[in-house]
Amino acid sequence: MDRPRVAIFDFACCEGCQLQIVNLEEELLDLIDNVEVVEWREAMSEQSREYDIAIIEGSITRPEDEKRLEIIRTRAKTLIALGACATIGGINKLKNNFEMSDVKKCVYGKSADMPHLETMPTKAVDEVVKVDYKIHGCPIDRKEFTYVIRCLLMGKKPEIPEWPVCVECKSKGNPCLWDYGQVCLGPIIRAGCGARCPSSGFRCFGCRGYIDDPNVNGAKDVIERYGLSVDALKAKMVLFGIGQGPTNA
Amino acid sequence: MHNNLDINVHHITRVEGHGNIVVNVKEGKIEKLQWQVPEAPRFFEAMVRGHSYQDIQTIVSRICGICSITHSLAATKAVEAALGIKVSEQADKLRILMHYSEQLQSHTLHVGYLAAPDFFGTPSVVPLVARAADAVKTIVKAHRIANNWSDLIAGRTTHPVTLIPGGLTRTPTEKQLRQLQQTLKDAVPDLKKIAEVVLSVAANIPKFERPTEYVSLKQTTPPTYTFYHGGVTSNDNKGAVLPIEKWHDVANEYMVEQSTAKWAKWHRDAYAVGALARFNNNAELLSPMAKDAAKMFGLQKDCCNPYMNTVAQLVECFHIVETSIDLIDQLLVRGLKTEKVTSSPKAGKGAGCVEAPRGILFHEYEFDKNGKCVAADICIPTNQNHANIQKDFEKLLPEILDQSEKDIRLKLEMLVRAYDPCISCSTHFLDVQFVR
Ligand code: SF4
Ligand code: SF4
Ligand code: SF4
Numbered sequence A: 001m002d003r004p005r006v007a008i009f010d011f012a013c014c015e016g017c018q019l020q021i022v023n024l025e026e027e028l029l030d031l032i033d034n035v036e037v038v039e040w041r042e043a044m045s046e047q048s049r050e051y052d053i054a055i056i057e058g059s060i061t062r063p064e065d066e067k068r069l070e071i072i073r074t075r076a077k078t079l080i081a082l083g084a085c086a087t088i089g090g091i092n093k094l095k096n097n098f099e100m101s102d103v104k105k106c107v108y109g110k111s112a113d114m115p116h117l118e119t120m121p122t123k124a125v126d127e128v129v130k131v132d133y134k135i136h137g138c139p140i141d142r143k144e145f146t147y148v149i150r151c152l153l154m155g156k157k158p159e160i161p162e163w164p165v166c167v168e169c170k171s172k173g174n175p176c177l178w179d180y181g182q183v184c185l186g187p188i189i190r191a192g193c194g195a196r197c198p199s200s201g202f203r204c205f206g207c208r209g210y211i212d213d214p215n216v217n218g219a220k221d222v223i224e225r226y227g228l229s230v231d232a233l234k235a236k237m238v239l240f241g242i243g244q245g246p247t248n249a
Numbered sequence B: 001m002h003n004n005l006d007i008n009v010h011h012i013t014r015v016e017g018h019g020n021i022v023v024n025v026k027e028g029k030i031e032k033l034q035w036q037v038p039e040a041p042r043f044f045e046a047m048v049r050g051h052s053y054q055d056i057q058t059i060v061s062r063i064c065g066i067c068s069i070t071h072s073l074a075a076t077k078a079v080e081a082a083l084g085i086k087v088s089e090q091a092d093k094l095r096i097l098m099h100y101s102e103q104l105q106s107h108t109l110h111v112g113y114l115a116a117p118d119f120f121g122t123p124s125v126v127p128l129v130a131r132a133a134d135a136v137k138t139i140v141k142a143h144r145i146a147n148n149w150s151d152l153i154a155g156r157t158t159h160p161v162t163l164i165p166g167g168l169t170r171t172p173t174e175k176q177l178r179q180l181q182q183t184l185k186d187a188v189p190d191l192k193k194i195a196e197v198v199l200s201v202a203a204n205i206p207k208f209e210r211p212t213e214y215v216s217l218k219q220t221t222p223p224t225y226t227f228y229h230g231g232v233t234s235n236d237n238k239g240a241v242l243p244i245e246k247w248h249d250v251a252n253e254y255m256v257e258q259s260t261a262k263w264a265k266w267h268r269d270a271y272a273v274g275a276l277a278r279f280n281n282n283a284e285l286l287s288p289m290a291k292d293a294a295k296m297f298g299l300q301k302d303c304c305n306p307y308m309n310t311v312a313q314l315v316e317c318f319h320i321v322e323t324s325i326d327l328i329d330q331l332l333v334r335g336l337k338t339e340k341v342t343s344s345p346k347a348g349k350g351a352g353c354v355e356a357p358r359g360i361l362f363h364e365y366e367f368d369k370n371g372k373c374v375a376a377d378i379c380i381p382t383n384q385n386h387a388n389i390q391k392d393f394e395k396l397l398p399e400i401l402d403q404s405e406k407d408i409r410l411k412l413e414m415l416v417r418a419y420d421p422c423i424s425c426s427t428h429f430l431d432v433q434f435v436r
Helices: A016-022 A026-034 A063-075 A090-097 A100-113 A142-153 A165-171 A220-225 A230-235 B056-063 B068-083 B089-120 B125-131 B133-154 B174-200 B244-250 B275-285 B288-296 B306-334 B381-400 B405-418
Strands: A005-010 A036-040 A051-057 A076-082 A133-135 B005-009 B020-026 B029-036 B213-220 B231-234 B252-254 B263-265 B348-356 B359-367 B373-379
Touching: A005 A016, A005 A063, A016 A142, A016 B089, A026 A142, A051 A063, A063 A076, A076 A142, A090 B056, A133 A142, B020 B405, B029 B381, B056 B068, B056 B373, B068 B089, B068 B348, B068 B359, B089 B125, B089 B133, B089 B174, B089 B306, B089 B405, B125 B133, B133 B174, B174 B288, B174 B306, B213 B275, B213 B348, B213 B359, B231 B244, B231 B275, B244 B252, B244 B348, B244 B359, B263 B381, B275 B288, B275 B306, B288 B306, B306 B405, B359 B381, B381 B405
Parallel strands: A005 A036, A005 A051, A051 A076, A076 A133
Antiparallel strands: B005 B020, B020 B029, B213 B231, B252 B263, B348 B359, B359 B373
């Protein structure tokens, strides 16, 4: 088989997820041996127009970006949404709490009406085009990224955790942050990050998006012990996943 | 000499974010020469409104993946200033150590992966593996050391999860710090190797000069080559230091039509921030090894070749490693304590300032009595460099107009890359002067 042609594109985001790809270091060089990277603006100057796998980082926040994404979709056999900005709209969705005119005025004052500052409510990638796979997190987990890419190279469907962060958190033996009065969203959020934040003493704020069925053991007892409810927890997702739909792909 | 020339670099590569270069020469006359920033604006100052003072750093960290620790630190300092929250000496030192880890991450990434291909004349770092395998391996190693270092103190390499108003959520163990210190000591020969490789291609660094204003932090008590504490200074300000609350006097932001990002000026029509600015204002305070590295490249105070910013970053790598080894000693001598951090909401307004790898960064927030954010103002280093890049272009192009189109294009691109811009974060706020 020919090496699949891979292209990476960024939209509105912090580019931290691409940085995790760079952070793979030697493993990246190894991956690059198995694919042909035809476009990656941040790391190289060559550019191309055909690709088997398109990796999309960032949220869609302008009409012209919607068009650009649609064109990329027509040229790509497989499309992957990379990171929370792409999978659930990420932090960029905080903008949707406000009127666009107010947001522009707040940041650009009297210049707010300049045409190049035009903006629209933030969309996740799958609100614009069909997404084949999602790699969750803000930023993504490097290991999960290589796992998904390797699965695709082998023609396998990657399996992404369908259980909550609490499961990983408990298996690490962390004390529960609810005991310390922190509003931790672990019970409703999709695992796969190794309970990154609670393991550092910081509440899970939901960057991987919520799981579709949080009622599994591991989360259930946390919910019971602290008298929580799934709906009340969802209401506390004020940083990530505002107005979020299902996250499985 | 080109009579007609049309260069349009749409979305310059190997920089963080999007920027365009437009050159239009007709009959030997430069008709258009623009550094444009068309990045999708992201509106962070609007988005943080209504959020708790405890969540600010988690939100604004996402301004830039490459300087996420720096943004979190600037925001946390601003929140603490606004709410009058005190930080222990141990937490302060650990934060500085955390900050250094990101400087090293970013500098090795820029010097090794993003700028080096220019010096070697390759389109990316990948072909470099074949040409200079050893050098690439050493850079990869240094970059990984920096990443693991951030993991240890910040909870991860990008978007820290240990930083909260008042301190840190967790303290590393003495054993972990000792290991880190050993790793850093072992990294010194690697840094020297990287410096030698860069020196071997230093002849490809363009010779171009344009005096400008260099703005950076300056710390006088005790005198320190600072990235974290101190006030604002510049060569035009005659070494006088402004308290950071006065940052609006420095970063006079304005809008231009070629950019979604704001531009800034202080004493002149443009100023520069970044490693070269820090070096020009503070070089005498560098660590001994960093001074040696500067000497190796003939880098001296008052250097006004913007391409040398990359060399200044390399020099700073030595300073960061040497200073951190010492900082860990200070922490170990005091003995590490587990600290319980508490804070409570209060109304107030405050500014926080730190040096990002690519230059000075200002954050300012105002909170109501419930600790909810009512207003925010953020001024990032890349914005402060945009006007200066444009001014450099205007002096540079006439000087190189007789070169091939390929060379002109490369020199302009290299110039932008030398500033190490992260344009994704540069689209943001201002009280506007409209310029047409
Ligand atoms: S998901 Fe997070 S880390 Fe990734 S690009 Fe978006 S803001 Fe950056
Ligand atoms: S609620 Fe948070 S801290 Fe508690 S077990 Fe779940 S993930 Fe861990
Ligand atoms: S613990 Fe929660 S917020 Fe932290 S990385 Fe995992 S999913 Fe994201």
